[in-house]
Amino acid sequence: MNYLGIEPVRPRVALFSFTGCEGCQLQLANHEESLAEFLAAIRIVRFREISSSEQGEYDIALVEGAITRNDEVERLLAIRAQTKVLVALGSCACYGGVNRLKNSLDPAVMNREVYGDLSQESLPTRSVGEVVTVDLEIPGCPVSKPEVERIIQHLIWGIPYSFPAYPVCLECKQSFTLCRFQQGELCLGPLTRGGCRAICPAGGLGCWGCRGPAADPNYPEFFAIARQQGFSEREINERLTFFGGLEVTP
Amino acid sequence: MLFRIVEKMAFRSLIQLLLETTQVIGPRKIAVTREGKPVHQYLPLSGFEELELGYDTTDIPAKSYFLPYEENLSTWSFIGNDWTQEITYRLQPRVLVGLHACDINALLKLDKVMTREFFPSPYYISRRKNSFIIGIDHEPCQGGFCHWLGTDSVNRGFDLFLTDLGDRYFVAIDSERGFTLLQQVAVRLVTENDTADYLTVRRRIASGFAPPLDVRQLPRLLDMEFDSEIWRRWGAKCLSCGSCAAVCPTCYCYGVSENVSMDFTRGAKVKQLYSCTLKDFAEVAGGHNFRSARETRLKYRYYHQHRGFVEQYDEPKCVGCGRCGRSCLAGINPQEIIGDLLATEVPS
Amino acid sequence: MKLNLDLNVSHLTRIEGHGSIRVRVVEGEVREARWDVVESPRFFEAMLKGKGYRTAGILTARICGICSIGHCLASLRATEQAFGVTIPPTAASLRLLAKHGETLQSHWLHLFFLAAPDFLALPSVIPLLESRPELFHLARRLRGVANRLSDLIAGRSTHPVSLQPGGVAVIPSREKLLILGDELHRSLEDISAAVELFASFRIPDFIRETEYVSLKGEATYPWIGGRLLSSDGVEGAEEEYLRMTNEYVVPSNSSKWCRLSRPSFAVGALARFNNNFRLLHPEALQAAERLALSPPCHNPFMNNVAQLVECVQVTHEALRLLDELITDPQGEIMAPVTPRAGVGVGAVEVPRGILYHCYEYDAQGYILRADCVIPTTQNNANIHLDLSALARRYAVEGMSDEHLELLCSMLVRAYDPCLSCSVH
Amino acid sequence: MTPLLHPYDVTREEGFRAPLDYNRKSLLKDVDRCHKAEIVSVIRLTRKERLFHIRLLEQGERERFSFLPGQFVMLELPGFGEIPISICGSTSQKGFLELCIREAGRVTTMLHRARVGSRVGIRGPFGSFFPLERMKGHDILLVAGGLGLAPLRAPIMHITENRSDYGEVRILYGTTEPEQLLFDYQYEQWRRVDGVTLSLTVDRPDAGWQGAVGNVVRLLEEINTPLEESYAIVCGPPVMFNSVCGTLHSRGIPRDRMFVSLERRMQCGMGKCCRCNVGSTYVCMDGPVFDFWTVMNLKEAI
């Protein structure tokens, strides 16, 4: 769109994936209504999951997955050195995601349990931002494609993007959803950054906090509420540690 | 005002008749809580059976049919360096049935903000005038305190208002279209008997309320107690989640954001109802936040309800429906806060 | 005849995850033909230990971004089996619908985005946007319906929310079901177009006798739970999955391998087709005929075709299920769940083949031990052996290096391997 | 079947379709429709601030448009957002607006990229204004800090254009660094007007700086004529208000004769969105210009 006399640039976008389920990459191939427009607005130069083509330089690197092996650290450093903008895509990249759950286990025991004597290399999980400087984090498990589209537009225009400051509860109420606590369930909605349209509570599941903390999470009050509603410390912390972006009870 | 009597069966036919051509919205049971309490919401009905007029209260007010949580203020089409703006307003009539006095009083308050003096809102007015409102009298709901604020009854703002007299409704008619519509079914004039029954019901309803607190001092107290520890105490609990304003029938503040389609040919200006308790409510470019503390934001919600609005319109904005308190996970509720400000125990 | 060849495809594209192909021919002899998974291991089985039963399905969905619904369903089934819970029939229908949504979106993804470019001599579908927009939009529309089906029933197509222990948490409104049924109905035309497109492709002609393992359908084409069947005649109950899989660890591979009657076996659409073709919908059978697929088929490249046949099958099944949900008054969707100590197995046919989850629970509903056996793991050894055979046959025939590389890549892709899954 | 209820079309209300004039606040109109306008020139003032000259495209709208110094408009960038911006030009310019805009966030960054000829939307004018009528015959003190000179420029222009109506006029302006001084190309012009003085100060002078150093309050202290009969207009960052107005009050100016312009978040300009609400007061309707006594009564105004 040549609006305000500004010709939009078509940034060269590369996708890379590390430890994770590749579900966030997949979202980029979703949202069919605007897929063609999305692909026309950018130039995809690397997208291993759906394309064999690999062309030279890129301006934006969308990095999915957590970092759990030395070869991944090296690949990531090389990407950082090449790209102008490095975006952590999805909760694994932003917080380590569910992969972080293994950090509390004994690596040797864990390895023996799964691989027997032929143990596999695996480092404690780190987020992308714990290894290299990240320019922008797009949380979500998986990320929301409409949100990714908005963010890509902002990158094209070169203007700052801001995530909602409010927690999940606002959109939950605004979707006429019954509060999960009223149904006797635990929900991290009050702590978690909104913008997902409270899709989990609407689907009958409490929020698990995949989008990380809202602008001003009130942890002490949340812990007090959860305990008072009869949830055990174990339950509360199992939930809070799930995606790695939130604090746990003291 | 005119009054008539409608048999319940006739009322049923009236709703069914309306359903054939018009969207009808009324209280429907959507779930039960873990304590086994039914939860009702004002939702479009597909048949009369879904309508539960005996409901206690709804978790979400009827507000969203007048001020939707999200609405397109305008859409843009971009053509080269130029653009056009398109704005549409509601044109379809609809019926809202089963509103309690507090919800209708809430609309009357919104009317003051949205339809008078400064920049009347065509978005609101088009919805308001396209809404046919049938209110209903009811026993005091759990956790409401409308009688503190004088909003437990209502004399305007509706088309029809029902009082349940057992086998029939006593109907107050406040609009020409209400009167005309009622002609669709069998109605009769009010007899002395009906009036006596009506008064009995009203007395029974009135006697169901606990003694009210006297809130007339609140505007001044809110100024005096501006730096009170009351706000620190309650503020520490607030999750800044905005649920209270979302479920408040009179909270109308909002945010606007604009977006552009992925092919950069269209755009929209979208309004989303917001809440003064949310962190970035008063944040400006550059990061300065005029209300960065939770307690300040919570305080301002009460300040607007019980002082600001009074100064502007000589009445509080709150109608005492109790929804904000019920929806607040942290247990922050207006009765106790008002009690604290008045340094009085809240009668239960 | 080809004397020397050194083929090295590291991080093969257009598959889910990271894997590499290596083929080495020295003096006319195939010295090496390998398929290695180099994806970082994830240790889900270890992470599951100590987690509560409500967490299991949500956690294991994160094993795979493509078949998260399948993982969630296998996980829920394992949990429900362990607790002795039977889900209400309406919930079962809804789960199957969600499953069908996933099968469709995964198959369409594979057929159009991953496999088709090879037949069209393109690096990806993206160039189609300019060269053959009608094909791009066909793919886009088909995936769109599939995603909306999963979204509607499971709350979200990737990492479902409504599928929960005991059944499903919410049921979509009648209006929404109607709209979706309509949309699905209208997609039948697009499916025919897809069948015609694939009928026009030249599928490589390569046969290697293989053992095929899948669920055994009784009255309907099987998707969730039931007995296990191998085309070599081995049969077993769901709980006996270990006997059917025999997982083992191989060096330099983060994914395990499996064997049954022979050194390798195959799972997936072709296995399901071979073992259950009698239960296919007439329209699906007709599509199979149009695509020259008939049982038993031992050409691994035909897995693509079997997937397409399943798309026809699943669309018709989904239409029937939607119809039932719309016409029949909807009953309970959630059964009460009370944890108890025990072991449970859930077997589910996910897009890439049969998937098993097995959990042992303590009395409070916390996991003591977890085991997941994934389709790609079961296919690994077979891919490996297929590669050897392919190399032997074509290298010796003197095929060009580029062509052989393409053929090897296509072979691996035909299995639609999912490597994130395989290193769960 | 004939519907039992008749649709209501708000656009059929009397006068709804008549030309839109934002100064007629009480009419029922489609108030979210903006006047289309064109950026006719852009002047770079500093690294972060530019002066935009904007002209309403439609002639009728141009003729109807009138504002008073201190008022603001909502500047719409379709698809990006709408922001409140003070009009910093002269009231005598018809349908031609000068807006001095700092690059601060989403909309303003985009605007800074816009080229001459681009089309934007204008709603307004909105808000209160500096009571220049009441100030007639008095001395006037105009104190600005940083971007605060932008809202001050409209009254400065009004006063210089109507010079004979006012007494002594003193403009005091301070920024952090010399390169942040806005409208420096106009200082000579203002200084040459009879009875107008302009003093500048910066916190951090550079090598070439010859003016005063320090806070604007320092400039105030240098004034040694009596101020009791003066009016004051103070614009700048909120922290400035208390010190400047405090000093002015100690020099004898009553609080209700000092005027400040408040900044708050705004989404509508029409007293609906509540974002600018301070207690019962809407900064967009009752403000942005307030006298300092009112500000003191608005809790948390500064």
Ligand SMILES: Cc1cc2nc3c(=O)[nH]c(=O)nc-3n(C[C@H](O)[C@H](O)[C@H](O)COP(=O)(O)OP(=O)(O)OC[C@H]3O[C@@H](n4cnc5c(N)ncnc54)[C@H](O)[C@@H]3O)c2cc1C
């Ligand atoms: C009465 C008034 C007059 C103003 N006059 C000028 C002026 O002459 N020149 C100038 O450069 N700036 C002025 N501002 C400030 C200007 O409005 C903000 O800098 C601008 O809104 C930032 O928008 P953004 O989209 O670039 O920033 P973002 O940080 O991206 O802000 C997002 C949105 O928040 C709102 N917002 C953020 N900051 C402000 C703010 N300070 N005031 C109101 N809304 C805000 C807007 O809706 C904005 O679109 C004025 C503000 C007010 C209230």
Ligand code: SF4
């Ligand atoms: S369900 Fe969760 S997100 Fe929704 S209101 Fe309740 S606590 Fe908030």
Ligand code: SF4
């Ligand atoms: S509700 Fe919570 S877990 Fe679900 S998508 Fe939103 S942030 Fe993520």
Ligand code: SF4
């Ligand atoms: S008062 Fe309660 S409902 Fe309102 S924002 Fe605070 S925590 Fe949320």
